[in-house]
Amino acid sequence: MDKNPLISRLNKALPGAVLEVRRFGRSSVSSIWVETQSIQKVADFLINDLESKLDWLENLSAVEFEGVFVLTYFLRSTVTKQVVAVRLSIIPTSENETVTLPSVQQIWPMAIPMQQDVTEMFGLKFQSSIVPEFGRLPAGWEGFPLRKNYVFPQEVMGISHFRPFINRSTEKKSFE
Amino acid sequence: MNSQYLWTISWCDALGISTQLSGWVYSLMALICTFFFVVAPCGAVMSYLDRKLSADLQARVGPNRAGPGGIFQPFADILKLLQKDSQERWDWRENFWLSMHTMALYSTLAVLPLGSAALLVDTEMTAFLPFWSALVLALGTMLLGLSQDSVPGWFGGIRVAAQSLAGSFSALIALLCVGVRSGGFRWSVLANSQGFAPWSWAMFSNPFQLVAFFVFVMSGLVLLAIPPLDGGLSMSDIHGGVSSHLFGRRLSLFRFGRFYGFFNWSVITVVLFLGAWRLPKEITEALVKVEAKGLLSFIELIWLLIKTFFLMLLIVWVARVTTRCRVDQITDFTWKVLSPFSLFALLGASLWAGWKAY
């Protein structure tokens, strides 16, 4: 994978930023694991790199693997059609803690709604200047629903979350 | 009031009520009878025809439950709407302006020309009176909207007022064209200058009158905010304008008022341009000879209403297949297109009349 010219250019420009290069899943796309705090610099390099020109952040996805959050930036170039996945990982020190990490919205403006999504659902905050006023969750929602340790509230705005449990097997028996 | 045409006197005589009532009682009875026996049934018939026709156009069935072919749908609607009313909200401003606006509207009942024998008011200036009430109606709608404390109300009210101001100018000029032709603004004069046959209608008498006819119809749609030129009552962007805060009985009052405006304008258009209530000379003379005055006025009324419905359905048809225009486009069109055309028609009609007189 080191033969990838983009990686070697990236390594030259920002030594130490790239931690590892792997294939993304079973696809031919390479996923570049970068150091969390250097994501802004990496993004800046990728969009300005004349040969790849990764100017489009197609998707920003967050995943929780056994307590570690992994952010994946799916990048695509509208000019060269190159596709790359940039990934970074964050380990929160405690449960339910919000972690702050650099924002890429100055480089890719389309990141604004995606980052907001990650903030709301995973509790990962971005150091961004533009904070959207409205989210998808109701105002004052507690907890981060897409974390694995999320506990569903018993009641939301007077509506009970859990339906009364019906044991189908016993019901059937009573019919018989 | 024109006691000569006050047909209620003869009715009262025939029913043996009294012969010595004062004039305003007879007039009031005439107004009430006109409303309940002409305007309200016309509303029912027209709403049914409108719904059935648009349903046919739009490849659906339309009203089909109440009565055979759904003919009782208007009654079902009115019964339903009368049951609905708010129990809590009593806004004196809204009620005040709603009643003001309704009163202004139905004051035109007195000048509604419905036949040679059913003219309550027939003075030299009668033909201008509907304009007066249309403007008061616009003002009433605007103040009703402004009193609602909501953005749809404000927008709706101001849009309706702006449209009415724009439309009234060209409508007035178009009216002058007919007056120039017939030599007066009495309903009777305007009607008698035309005949039964289409070629004797004012509309086809000369090309300028044809222009005046189209200007008059379109500016009437603008003046009274009738679809497709009803930007002030748009459902999609301002939620129906003034009517968005009205419901139940008040909404039905408002809606029926809008129908009445449409009906009124169509009747006037028919009287001015489309041969009014004129029947073939022979029928009229024969009926006058046998002194069947009631029958004559009845036939005249029916003939007038048939033409009116035809005109209204034509407008409904156009409204169903066209998009709703924006208010600024409507006012633009009215000031920049209709007004010059109306002035052109007036000039031409005057020259034509002068040439004929010469």
Next chain:
Amino acid sequence: MNSIPDEPFRTDLTTWEIGPYHGSLPAPMRLRLSLDGEIIARCQVETGFLHRGLEKACELHSWKAAVSYADHLDPESAVFGELVLCLAVEEIGEISVPARAQFIRIILSELTRISAHLAFIVRMAKAVGSETVVHYVLRDRERILDLFELLTGARFSINFLRFGGVRADVTDGFIERVLEVCEMIRIRMKEYNDIFTFNHGFLKRSAFVGILPLNLVRTCGITGPNARASGVSLDLRKDSPYLGYEGLEFQVPLGLGEEGAVGDSHDRFLLRLREVSQSMEILKQITERVPSGDFINQKIDKEYVVPPGEAYSRIESSRGLLGCHVVSDGKLRPSRVQFRTPTTSHLMAVPPLLTGVRIEDLPVVLASLDLGIAEADR
């Protein structure tokens, strides 16, 4: 989400909140407007009223159930949500899909695209108050829903795709009926054009209204018909073909600005009409060459467990690029299912697009963007 533009007008502004339910809104959302007279000076968009927690629901249920949740991503075009999930899972598990299944999937996708675009015409006609067109188009869309019913048993939310194929084989006579419906819609398109597309009143309402400039397309990452109407040629069916689109001949129409400017509301409308014709072209080609064979990979049974791994699949839905990132840890449930929906980007463009627009054009601009709030809220 909503960057607030500078207020260009220094007058007393009226504030008005529209929503969550309003006749001019395509779905539950709230617009906070500052109005200068009848011109919108500032706009904020609030969404989230349709948030159902689809991604969480996918994590809490089995792999098979995830398909029926993906189906609800966009109720109007259900098949795209299912398809993108199935493609991702098939990449993780290296599941081969029989050719017949792929062809059925393409037929479903294109039918859904036509039906979604017809629904778009309905919303557009509603926005400009043209009732008759609404009824005409809805009547014709029913025919496509009938086809769905014939094939899958359901009209909406069809829940038909499975990992490694589809749930059932095509019914007898289905292919012929697809062609029949195509022919009918081809005739009807002419009718729509006569009555609506080039109607002077509609042109007046939609041409030069809500022009989506190229730089906004780039900054918001807008895809699909909206981007193509502004001149960005990006169609994943051509650029990175999936399912077997590479073997089909069709064109990607671009906005030309025939009646107004490039990227205005009318351009977006015209472009979708053209896409309907292209979809019909695809359907005509594909119905001729549906191969025989299995409709599902028989190895994928009830006990199938998706191996650990991850995949990111992307398809061209009726609204734009729909992506799905699926992570599996080898257990019975998905570890993570994340959707990249096109409407998220479209929503970002709404405040700048609406600024300076007359309030009467607001429904037209919103309808012409074809917002799928259900998929944005997830």
